[in-house]
Amino acid sequence: MEAVMACWEIEQSLQSLTGVSPGEGTSATMSDDEDDQVDSDANLFDEGMEGHDSMGFGPLIPTESERSLMERVRQELKHELKQGYKEKIVDIREEILRKRRAGKLPGDTTSVLKAWWQSHSKWPYPTEEDKARLVQETGLQLKQINNWFINQRKRNWHSNPSTSTVLKSKRKRYTN
Structure with a gap:
């Protein structure tokens, strides 16, 4: 003023x-x-x-x-x-957008993925068709879907040892 x-x-x-x-x-x-x-x-x-x-x-x-x-x-x-x-304003705006992108996925997207996870909790490995459908439903890239499932399995295997044992035995049957 x-x-x-x-x-x-x-x-x-x-x-x-x-x-x-x-x-x-x-x-x-x-x-x-x-x-x-x-x-x-x-x-x-x-x-x-x-x-x-x-x-x-x-x-x-x-x-x-x-x-x-x-x-x-x-x-x-x-x-x-x-x-x-x-x-400087453009740099700051880009940094804010980058920080928004990095991190959590949108809630509606994760709810779709979690619903699939819960309905397939005994064998949480989506087929290529499942992944293609999830890509369509969520708007995410295939790589993001794959990463989410990898991370979700890591989170759940460490927290639920009984599921981990079941999954390991199923994995042995499919690989042999």
Whole structure:
């Protein structure tokens, strides 16, 4: 807010010096001598403002055109900041999306996989047809389906030793 007020004060002092209203003559450039003159006039303007406030008149209330100018300056500053930090914002956004992607699958997806798991708890190895159907139902990639089942078996084999023994004996029958 201070920056907007400072810009507004500069615009006001510039307008009082040049007699040009906001938006007119914005493409003109100043020489060094004119810069010095504006600086000294800005100091006079600031002193005048302090005196004005100390006399008890209270703060100045900007007019509609001044508020419009302040909003335009605020929008320009916002745009410049976005452009200046655009790459950093993109990097942060990508990092957030990456962190969202890494980790847990969506709840509705895992509920489909868990339902299959529970209905096939005695032999939790989906066939290629089962996997293709799960890919269609969940929208996951085949690799994600395979990884989920690998991880699920690891989680459940360690937590349920009796299931582990049953599965190992079935595996021996299928491999022999």
